[in-house]
Amino acid sequence: MSREARITLLVLVAVVAGAVVAFGAPHVLSDYFVRIILLIALNAILVLALSLSNGFTGVFSLGHVGFIGAGAYISGILSIPVQQKMALLPHLPGFLHAFSLPFLPATLVAGVLTALLAVVVGYPLMRLSGYFVSVATMGFLIIVNVVLINASDFTRGARTFTGVPLETTLPWVMGWLAITVFVLARLVYSPFGRAMKAVRDDTIAASAVGIGVLRTRLIAFVIGAFFSGVGGSLYAHYLGSFSPNTFYFALTMSLITMLVLGGMGSLTGAVVGVICVSLLSEVLRSVERGFTIGDFAVPALFGASQIVLGFIFILVMIFRPKGIMGDRELTFGSTQRSATVNQTEERKR
């Protein structure tokens, strides 16, 4: 089978499997398992959005959760029913009181506005490299948090933002996941994707062959922010009520753990990381409620699951710094690696 045919087949199988899960799972599985699948798919969107700049372009952002938070609040404000808006957010500007958007347009608007925010933020920040960009984007995350807490006319401040209709169902999330995977796969395995990896592997060489470093990074950052905003909107309509601290360091840490565990240079790796971490923390969470083995009662240890995840993160960093998948993709037959990666590794030897 040629490479093209193999990828087409893979996409077809993935789409069919996704559709079967999306529409079939609620009939077969209990609500608990449907919720786990939904959360895995939702987190997969968020981690994939993160992987575009952090994994493929080498700009390790700690600020994407700021975009997720922005997307959640924007789509929340847009989609609270008009009758409730007066009561919940009495100080909103008049034009926002007058209407409320359905789920899909609210999500799209959230994605687009978040992407615009990313243009403004990214234009200066994408000049930075290494840990400088991580620290600067972390500063952005903190600024978003402060603004969400203080702009109480729009966000109810530190109080819980509530009243968002619960419309995030499994087919919606699977649909958005399919779009995310499709767009990112087209992007990463295209000439532009090669430019991204070139910028990641050797900035100077990339600009020497005429790749605009700032432009490449900015495009990756903005597209990632769009899907972060979309994911934020899905998150908002899944939770129904949330507060600024829902979108802060804890979420950042869990998304980064998923990304790093799965492998930063691989789309399927990102998904594998999400699945592993989600299932593991689900198991750990039921363990930490306490259980008994024979006569021996293990008491409830709340927070223990986070500790175990933290240790796993450090062990991965020490023993397998490229994650489970590294920069390989799961495809049929042989595994795919990008040419630039091979060349870089040759040079390092």
Place this chain on the structure above:
Amino acid sequence: MTQLDYILQQIVNAVSLGSLYALVAVGLSIVFGVLKLTNFAHGDVMMVGAFGVALLVGIGVPFPVAVICGIAAAAVAGFLIERIAYRPIRDAPDVARLLTSLAVTYIIENVGILVFTSSPRNFPLPDILNTSWEMSNGAITFTSINLLTIALTFVSLLLLGWFITRTTTGLGMRAAAEDMSAAHLVGLNVNRLIIVAFIVASAYAGLAGILWAAQAGVVQPQMGFTPLLKAFVAAIIGGFGSIAGALVGGYILGALEIFIVAFLPSSVSSYRDAIVFAVLIAFLLVRPGGLLQPNREIKL
């Protein structure tokens, strides 16, 4: 209360807060200078020091002894963190090490919550440190813990200055900060220097944590995170990796924060932390070497 008294009071507050930031930032800078590691776990070492004192005083240990034990506990914590988490990945890229230190933070804070719960508990302070002093008929007040913070910062930084300029180990640390492999080539035991750097930095963190808790009156497992982020800003303003820079940055940040709250309307000053981190981003973009290292270049 006259205008002048109000300004003087704010200056007292700024110097006191700036001293705390400087103490934390100095520890961050020592570690960054030697290892080029952005150590998020530094804030949790502060927490270890403060909790150590709170627990020891709780079981009847005299306060000064508890303080010394708290600082020692922080130093041991720093040593263990380096040994267990940072040494195996010493040659990894910057970002991987930054993430590891985030994970260490995450583990320590969650262990703290597991053992002590996340609700704040009282920090016991002897009465002699809890008195407040007044000047100019009560217009300017400061507590003895304010004074002690400023004095201890001054003394401990003098001590650090002596250590890094006059002792062999201190000179070795500066050599390692300048060029790790050259230091290794001329026969310095780099491993030992890094351990010393962590122990010294963590002892400073322990002292800072105790003073921070004494001013706040409470200890809590996540208490180290906010001062850590602020000290980070202070260190970068001054010049990350430079001890003098951390000092300058700490006082500038303390003054900035106090004056934002004191002299700007509350609609602006509630955005204080946003302003502080905007300053951080501005420095990273325009002058990444900070005030004291203007010539340091970072590549795109």
